[in-house]
Amino acid sequence: MQRSDAELKAVWGAAIAAYHATPLAAHYRFEATPAKFTELRALVDHMPEGGTLLDIGTGMAIMPRTLKALGARVISVDPPFTGPEAATNAALAGIETLVCDVTAEPLPLPAASVDVVLFADVIEHLLHSPRPALAEFHRVLKPGGVCIATTPNAVRLPVRLKVLMGWSNWPPLTDFYDEPVHGGHHHEYTPEEFGAAFAGAGFSIESLLLHGTTRDVATISFDRLAGDGRDRSGNPLVGLAKLPIAALESLVPRLRRDMLLVARA
Numbered sequence: 001m002q003r004s005d006a007e008l009k010a011v012w013g014a015a016i017a018a019y020h021a022t023p024l025a026a027h028y029r030f031e032a033t034p035a036k037f038t039e040l041r042a043l044v045d046h047m048p049e050g051g052t053l054l055d056i057g058t059g060m061a062i063m064p065r066t067l068k069a070l071g072a073r074v075i076s077v078d079p080p081f082t083g084p085e086a087a088t089n090a091a092l093a094g095i096e097t098l099v100c101d102v103t104a105e106p107l108p109l110p111a112a113s114v115d116v117v118l119f120a121d122v123i124e125h126l127l128h129s130p131r132p133a134l135a136e137f138h139r140v141l142k143p144g145g146v147c148i149a150t151t152p153n154a155v156r157l158p159v160r161l162k163v164l165m166g167w168s169n170w171p172p173l174t175d176f177y178d179e180p181v182h183g184g185h186h187h188e189y190t191p192e193e194f195g196a197a198f199a200g201a202g203f204s205i206e207s208l209l210l211h212g213t214t215r216d217v218a219t220i221s222f223d224r225l226a227g228d229g230r231d232r233s234g235n236p237l238v239g240l241a242k243l244p245i246a247a248l249e250s251l252v253p254r255l256r257r258d259m260l261l262v263a264r265a
Helices: 005-020 034-046 062-069 085-092 131-140 157-164 191-199 236-251
Strands: 052-056 073-078 096-099 114-120 141-152 204-211 258-264
Touching: 005 034, 005 062, 034 062, 034 114, 034 141, 034 204, 034 258, 052 062, 052 131, 062 073, 062 114, 073 085, 085 096, 114 131, 131 141, 131 191, 141 191, 157 236, 191 204, 191 258
Parallel strands: 052 073, 052 114, 073 096, 114 141
Antiparallel strands: 141 258, 204 258
16 A cells, blocks of 8 residues: 555544544553554555455454555454453444454464454463464465564563563563453563564564664553553653663664564465
8 A cells, every 4th residue: 555654644543533432442542652653554565455454453453443444454353262342342443353263273264365464462462382373374365465463572671671670571460360361471572583483384574673662652660661551640750761761772773662573475
């Protein structure tokens, strides 16, 4: 698709506004960060006009809403154990939805039927190997189609600082101790691991971008610098601490927060 940044931002803004008018937004607010726009730009650049997008992990469905508004066919997939709320919300926006555990069963789609797979901030939540899911993405992609995947960089600078200061980078026990399902991160990937996971499933790695700095997100406290906790109270000490961290992240790509991989079938 050929779209300018200005046009994309207008359509994206409308999709975000439409989402924020839904009941789901009372619990989950979407923040339009530079990292998310980078993801959208990659999607649009690799999507043919009138093509088909397969979105794995519906969530707030901002990208599916946006691509649908740009003329793509969009199919979102959620596993049965996450509950129907996100899929129901996406379906209300006219997005096709499927229920499938991509780590344990085949996608209910024919081979070579999808132009782009979006696998955004999901791989780190998988309990077991990502290989079965990646193999399914490869199967349903058309020859030359791409999977666009995003995940946090396991060796980002705030993680290194947290561990150095004695804090764990694993999700806290209180996040899952009383829950039937641990929905947090089970494994975060280094840049090398991220590429290797897709290469092992038969993809060729077109690009791997490390981007995003601590400056791009609001942070609750020093012990959450490596996380994505949002707070608008504006602790000035935390704000000052973020400045040298963001400067180092800008200078050294390997220390940046986010990874975006384009893998071609």
